[in-house]
Amino acid sequence: xxxxxxxxxxxxxxxxxxxxxxxxxxxxxxxxxxxxxxxxxxxxxxxxxxxxxxxxxxxxxxxxxxxxxxxxxxxxxxxxxxxxxxxxxxxxxxxxxxxxxxxxxxxxxxxxxxxxxxxxxxxxxxxxxxxxxxxxxxxxxxxxxxxxxxxxxxxxxxxxxxxxxxxxxxxxxxxxxxxxxxxxxxxxxxxxxxxxxxxxxxxxxxxxxxxxxxxxxxxxxxxxxxxxxxxxxxxxxxxxxxxxxxxxxxxxxxxxxxxxxxxxxxxxxxxxxxxxxxxxxxxxxxxxxxxxxxxxxxxxxxxxxxxxxxxxxxxxxxxxxxx
Ligand code: NVA
Numbered sequence: 001x002x003x004x005x006x007x008x009x010x011x012x013x014x015x016x017x018x019x020x021x022x023x024x025x026x027x028x029x030x031x032x033x034x035x036x037x038x039x040x041x042x043x044x045x046x047x048x049x050x051x052x053x054x055x056x057x058x059x060x061x062x063x064x065x066x067x068x069x070x071x072x073x074x075x076x077x078x079x080x081x082x083x084x085x086x087x088x089x090x091x092x093x094x095x096x097x098x099x100x101x102x103x104x105x106x107x108x109x110x111x112x113x114x115x116x117x118x119x120x121x122x123x124x125x126x127x128x129x130x131x132x133x134x135x136x137x138x139x140x141x142x143x144x145x146x147x148x149x150x151x152x153x154x155x156x157x158x159x160x161x162x163x164x165x166x167x168x169x170x171x172x173x174x175x176x177x178x179x180x181x182x183x184x185x186x187x188x189x190x191x192x193x194x195x196x197x198x199x200x201x202x203x204x205x206x207x208x209x210x211x212x213x214x215x216x217x218x219x220x221x222x223x224x225x226x227x228x229x230x231x232x233x234x235x236x237x238x239x240x241x242x243x244x245x246x247x248x249x250x251x252x253x254x255x256x257x258x259x260x261x262x263x264x265x266x267x268x269x270x271x272x273x274x275x276x277x278x279x280x281x282x283x284x285x286x287x288x289x290x291x292x293x294x295x296x297x298x299x300x301x302x303x304x305x306x307x308x309x310x311x312x313x314x315x316x317x318x319x320x321x322x323x
Contacts, residue, residue: 017044023320027135027142031152031189032215039156039193046160046309046316053086056315061088063322066118067145068110070096070125071247075283075310076145076153080122083314092118101130111137120322126248141321148182148248149209154282155186157313158240159194161306165278166237170195175236175273177201177229178263178290179256180208183242183282188212192221199224201232203259229263233273238302240280241265241290257289266292270300278302 065084111134128149135142180202191198244260245253279301
């Protein structure tokens with residue numbers, strides 16, 4: 001396998017980027033597992049790869065990724081597949097019916113068997129427990145491509161987008177409006193690591209998991225929970241929302257429509273936030289539900305820059321874990 005010893009800096013006079021040894025050949029399951037230095041390295045490496053894609057075009061020649069998808073995917077699937085190919089590697093995509101994780105074949109057998117053939121496993125699975133079990137038994141890195149509890153690769157690329165827009169993450173205030181779900185959890189963990197501030201407004205009963213809030217606060221994170229979206233967005237640098245009904249929660253969709261209606265990100269809410277506020281969404285977006293067309297399509301919307309950056313961050317993740 002190609003060895004990435006030193007990553008040249010994007011700008012002259014910057015010290016070379018050196019991978020923290022702790023990132024080599026490890027799993028990426030939760031942002032709670034990464035140190036500030038490791039996250040910082042991934043952000044810098046993604047910027048470097050974005051600036052000089054040709055430099056890395058054969059960096060992972062001969063590497064194969066297996067992708068297990070138990071849920072639909074556009075952004076994650078497309079960007080991981082393109083990323084490994086653009087680094088010189090190849091991909092094997094496996095749907096949930098053919099794999100039958102934990103049903104047709106035990107999760108540990110899938111993990112051990114795939115480890116014989118491939119260099120990394122990307123898993124988008126229903127239950128976080130499944131990705132933990134895959135990681136426990138795989139002998140190659142397992143990457144979490146979304147579970148019901150976290151979406152770490154999304155959050156990493158979102159902080160890259162914020163870094164590009166704001167120049168610095170240490171004093172950025174991110175207002176989360178909506179469901180305290182998987183994406184929120186990963187953003188909260190990373191905020192605590194990066195010194196970003198987070199105000200989280202959810203309907204009562206839809207708060208982020210208590211353990212996530214407690215971990216973030218214990219680590220000195222400035223994360224505040226509230227129920228009033230107006231309070232959360234006032235003066236924020238960015239307003240972030242996600243679907244009201246995540247994949248796997250479809251049986252609750254009708255009830256959620258009512259509960260989440262006051263949390264729609266629309267022009268009046270962006271006015272409450274202030275003229276400086278940008279808009280983010282991990283997508284797919286349900287236009288007309290959690291966000292209006294006007295906000296999605298406005299010049300303050302970062303959604304397509306977020307989508308673009310998924311590709312660069314996935315490359316950084318592969319290079320950091322596999323090279
Ligand atoms: N919270 C959403 C994120 C999709 C990328 C879901 O889990 O469906």
